[in-house]
Amino acid sequence: MKNFIRRIRVLLFRVLFQNSSELVMPGKVLIVAPHPDDEVLGCSGLIQRLLNEGKQVDVAILSGGGKSHAGCCKIDESTLIESRRNLSRKAAEILGLSLEHLHFLDYPDGCIAFDCSETDLLKKLIKTLQPKVIFVPHKGEGWSDHLEAGRIVQKLVGEMADVLLYEYCVWFWYYNVWNIDRKKAFVLTMTEEELSRKNEAIDAYIKPKAPCGNPWSGVLPPVFVWANRWRKELYFRSEK
Known part of the structure; x- marks a missing residue:
């Protein structure tokens, strides 16, 4: 029943946001992902679009995702981290992002x-890259690492007047989030090719199996994966 309700909510949100303004970005973008796969689930279309426009895109993945098999098996955490980072490299290549x-x-x-x-180190990276826009997970993600990633970046760039903040959606689609400012919403509508590459990049994360038989990235809820395969990506302008 919960997954049925989640599907209904996702479909409702797709209708509510499908006519939101199209996202238009200046150059030099930094996407901050809490774990390996968040950048692909939330921003694959954005990455491709910016690269196709000749703009610089950087992705910072904060953790190695070493807890993805907690309670599942006894795979060494360092092995999990290196394996998931290899998946990140593969996904980046699919999207055309230079390593x-x-x-x-x-x-x-x-x-x-x-x-x-x-x-x-994240502060130094931001200072070195000097992005015009930074993307962080939506504040309604309902997942502590995602929320903290956004808060960390907000603190680091709070006094940088020339840096814009946007939020992207990953677990937003799965959790029961309703308090949303629709006036700050933007969508990126992917072409068939962009969507195809996004799905290929998602599969690069969720299909490879660890020795235990489960994906290296852990077992993700089917409704969650389905929600993130929408042809549009949803973003929100954020206040610093």
């Missing part, structure tokens, strides 16, 4: 927080 623009940090999976030592 020099894919950045891995070492925040602890499940415990991303501002006071982690990795925040200094």
Whole structure:
């Protein structure tokens, strides 16, 4: 019953947001992903569109996703991290993102927080890249690492007047989030080719199996994966 209700909510939101303004971006974008796969689930269309327009895109993946098999098996966490990062590299290649623009940090999976030592490295990365726009997970994601990723970036760029913040949607589609400002919503409508490559990049994460038989990225709810395969990507302008 819960998954049925989730599907109805997703379909309702697709109707509500399908006519939102199309997202238009300036150059130099940084996408901040809490775990390996969030950048693909939420921003594959955006990555492709910007690259096709000749604009610079960088992706910072904060954690290695080493807890994806917690309670599942005894695969070593370092093995999980390296395997998931290899999936990230494969997905980036599918989307046309050069690996020099894919950045891995070492925040602890499940415990991303501002006071982690990795925040200094993220701050240096932002200073080096000087992005015009930074994308973070939506504040209604309902997943602690996703929420903290957004808060960390907000603190780091709060006084940077020339940096815009946008939120992208991943677990937003799965959790019961209703308090949404539709006036700040934007969509990116993918072409058939862009959607095809997004689905290929998603599959690059969720299809490869670990020795235990489950995907390296962990078992994701089918309704969650289905929701993120929509032809449109949903974004929200965020206040710093």
